[in-house]
Amino acid sequence: MIPRERFRNLESQKKQKILDVAVEEFGAHGFKEASINRMVHKLGIAKGSIFQYFGSKEGLFHLVFDHAVELVRHSLRRVKQDTAEQDFFERIRQSLFAGIRFIDRHPRVFHIYLKMVFQEDFPLRAEFLNQVHLFSAEYLKPLVQAGVERGELRTDLDPDMAVFFLDAIMDRFLQAYAVSFLDAGAGLYQASPESVSQKIDEFVRLIREGMGAERR
Numbered sequence: 402m403i404p405r406e407r408f409r410n411l412e413s414q415k416k417q418k419i420l421d422v423a424v425e426e427f428g429a430h431g432f433k434e435a436s437i438n439r440m441v442h443k444l445g446i447a448k449g450s451i452f453q454y455f456g457s458k459e460g461l462f463h464l465v466f467d468h469a470v471e472l473v474r475h476s477l478r479r480v481k482q483d484t485a486e487q488d489f490f491e492r493i494r495q496s497l498f499a500g501i502r503f504i505d506r507h508p509r510v511f512h513i514y515l516k517m518v519f520q521e522d523f524p525l526r527a528e529f530l531n532q533v534h535l536f537s538a539e540y541l542k543p544l545v546q547a548g549v550e551r552g553e554l555r556t557d558l559d560p561d562m563a564v565f566f567l568d569a570i571m572d573r574f575l576q577a578y579a580v581s582f583l584d585a586g587a588g589l590y591q592a593s594p595e596s597v598s599q600k601i602d603e604f605v606r607l608i609r610e611g612m613g614a615e616r617r
Contacts, residue, residue: 428509489548
């Protein structure tokens with residue numbers, strides 16, 4: 402589902418304002434409770450304009466979701482490029498730091514993801530979340546394969562299960578940084594930069610102990 406031509410023809414500043422207001426609204430209220438009336442009031446446009454641009458509230462949410470995915474892709478592309486010559490464990494370490502920076506810079510976007518995870522009233526929720534985790538797997542699998550090939554990871558690892566494991570625990574790590582009841586005593590929730598760095602080091606140490614090749 403793509404925005405209609407009327408939206409695509411708007412000047413970039415107006416398109417960005419609509420996107421910003423939509424991110425704020427969906428991030429604060431989820432999909433079901435998000436209000437087109439509140440959005441158009443903030444934007445100073447007629448309610449009918451939203452439907453002319455997107456067809457429905459669902460169409461507007463698609464715009465927000467695509468925007469969020471592109472932000473994540475851009476962040477991880479940079480990490481992948483910047484760490485290409487580093488070992489597997491440093492790449493995971495830098496990936497987690499990138500995730501923390503993303504949450505700090507785009508908290509409303511991350512809140513939308515959290516609401517999708519914990520609420521069931523998003524349209525195409527299963528499809529969206531499946532796309533998120535497939536994207537994560539596409540990012541992690543080459544890292545795992547390279548780690549095995551370079552002798553950094555155990556050769557008996559099942560790459561698909563390793564990716565599944567990493568996706569799950571890295572996702573929970575980042576969720577705990579943003580949501581108090583997911584912290585479970587780990588000390589991650591709204592932790593200081595120094596504490597986050599220590600937690601990431603310990604996280605990577607545990608992965609190294611379980612997945613790393615035997616040291617000689």
